[in-house]
Amino acid sequence: MPKEENVTTKFKVDISDLKRNVTAANASIRQYKAELENANAGMKKGEENADSLSKKIEAQSKIVDTEKAKLDALKEELQRYEAAMEKGEGVVADLTQKHKEAAEQFGESSEEAKKLAKQLDEAVKAQERNEKAVQNLRTQIVQQDTAVKNAEGKVRDYNEQLDNLGKEEEDVGEKAKETTEGGLSAFGVALGNLAADVITSVISKLGDMITQTIEVGSTFEASMSKVQAISGATSEDMDKLNDSAKRLGESTQFTASQVGDAFSYMAMAGW
Numbered sequence: 001m002p003k004e005e006n007v008t009t010k011f012k013v014d015i016s017d018l019k020r021n022v023t024a025a026n027a028s029i030r031q032y033k034a035e036l037e038n039a040n041a042g043m044k045k046g047e048e049n050a051d052s053l054s055k056k057i058e059a060q061s062k063i064v065d066t067e068k069a070k071l072d073a074l075k076e077e078l079q080r081y082e083a084a085m086e087k088g089e090g091v092v093a094d095l096t097q098k099h100k101e102a103a104e105q106f107g108e109s110s111e112e113a114k115k116l117a118k119q120l121d122e123a124v125k126a127q128e129r130n131e132k133a134v135q136n137l138r139t140q141i142v143q144q145d146t147a148v149k150n151a152e153g154k155v156r157d158y159n160e161q162l163d164n165l166g167k168e169e170e171d172v173g174e175k176a177k178e179t180t181e182g183g184l185s186a187f188g189v190a191l192g193n194l195a196a197d198v199i200t201s202v203i204s205k206l207g208d209m210i211t212q213t214i215e216v217g218s219t220f221e222a223s224m225s226k227v228q229a230i231s232g233a234t235s236e237d238m239d240k241l242n243d244s245a246k247r248l249g250e251s252t253q254f255t256a257s258q259v260g261d262a263f264s265y266m267a268m269a270g271w
Contacts, residue, residue, distance in 0.1 A: 089127070
């Protein structure tokens, strides 16, 4: 009679190391999620800046890597169970054949047939447990694959927000440049009009008011005083206009005082 053995040991799968990996991954994910929360510390809801977004991208990227590691551990665990099931099929088939032979030779109620029947029952149950584990792992892998994709999607979202933030800053700079260049172009037109004596027609339309203003004085300081009086410009604005008038007085055919007069006309014309 064959020696009775514990056949369930043939169906056991050692996944202790993989379990530790999954546990460690879960702990790391919790830590990185805390880093995400800290990235917004002290900020209003919905408020973002380049620094907070960069921190989010860094933390979320770590989550992606950890979720992938967890997915790999689950896949390896599945492979081990599937290998155990393949081996178990052979064990069940072998015990089934031996039990059949013992029953035919010694009878179903013989001691040998009973022992083989018990081993066969244990083997079938162990195989069923492994099959259930395989089904459960396949479900976990699908869920974990979704978790990886979601984590990757958040990284893309944060990168997009950072890109948009950069574009907004670029747009602001471009608009400022356009405003500056537009102002210089308008001033260039004004000087062109001055060279073409167009200002004469403006003076004639504005009448005595302009004539009186021109008579205030021809010095640069007097001209710029008129500009401030007519336009209501602030001291900061006047500093910029003074610098512009001096610069244009050095680089064009007009004197700084004439440029100052041109500013006055522009102010009176509503510019």
